[in-house]
Amino acid sequence: KAGVTQTPRYLIKTRGQQVTLSCSPISGHRSVSWYQQTPGQGLQFLFEYFSETQRNKGNFPGRFSGRQFSNSRSEMNVSTLELGDSALYLCASSLYAGATYEQYFGPGTRLTVT
Amino acid sequence: DAKTTQPNSMESNEEEPVHLPCNHSTISGTDYIHWYRQLPSQGPEYVIHGLTSNVNNRMASLAIAEDRKSSTLILHRATLRDAAVYYCILKGETSGSRLTFGEGTQLTVNP
Numbered sequence: 691k692a693g694v695t696q697t698p699r700y701l702i703k704t705r706g707q708q709v710t711l712s713c714s715p716i717s718g719h720r721s722v723s724w725y726q727q728t729p730g731q732g733l734q735f736l737f738e739y740f741s742e743t744q745r746n747k748g749n750f751p752g753r754f755s756g757r758q759f760s761n762s763r764s765e766m767n768v769s770t771l772e773l774g775d776s777a778l779y780l781c782a783s784s785l786y787a788g789a790t791y792e793q794y795f796g797p798g799t800r801l802t803v804t
Numbered sequence: 805d806a807k808t809t810q811p812n813s814m815e816s817n818e819e820e821p822v823h824l825p826c827n828h829s830t831i832s833g834t835d836y837i838h839w840y841r842q843l844p845s846q847g848p849e850y851v852i853h854g855l856t857s858n859v860n861n862r863m864a865s866l867a868i869a870e871d872r873k874s875s876t877l878i879l880h881r882a883t884l885r886d887a888a889v890y891y892c893i894l895k896g897e898t899s900g901s902r903l904t905f906g907e908g909t910q911l912t913v914n915p
Contacts, residue, residue: 725905748902782848
């Protein structure tokens with residue numbers, strides 16, 4: 691079974707621009723979560739989607755948004771990019787949302803904002 | 805989510821067992837204990853999880869204290885590929901799929 695895929699793998703953007711990152715979960719998985727990883731803040735939860743609905747949201751500004759499609763694929767969008775948004779963005783999928791379900795992570799998208 | 809405490813770093817020799825501790829004194833009765841690891845330049849990888857009983861899988865074993873206030877991840881024979889940051893995470897029923905990562909334990913495996 692194919693793993694979680696994320697596109698693109700690397701991205702360079704300029705301050706003020708916007709960016710869209712894509713995540714394809716493992717086939718059959720219905721929950722998709724997004725995380726940001728930076729050297730200073732570590733791994734931080736952005737948001738979680740299940741059946742096209744946002745179920746949980748982390749402590750990030752409204753510039754960060756996401757959505758999930760009917761096939762469970764997900765996208766996240768960052769508008770008005772800031773230098774501090776440079777990070778590794780990770781997507782994870784699980785069969786369902788809940789404490790008993792393990793999550794599988796993709797390789798991430800490395801975003802650099804200049 | 806309840807907080808976990810792990811040592812910042814640990815060292816092991818190849819082919820020896822490794823015991824990675826995690827304290828979670830404020831765990832609630834419905835919190836599951838999850839372990840993930842992150843190898844260099846990769847996304848986190850699921851290792852194992854449990855609620856009350858000890859658990860085994862092909863990667864590791866999870867030993868959970870009787871009072872559930874601590875747990876230990878056991879790698880039975882460390883290999884160089886096991887060098888990673890190991891995260892102990894509690895997931896409650898209201899967590900959904902959210903994982904709250906702490907600092908984790910950096911495991912170094914010596915040849």
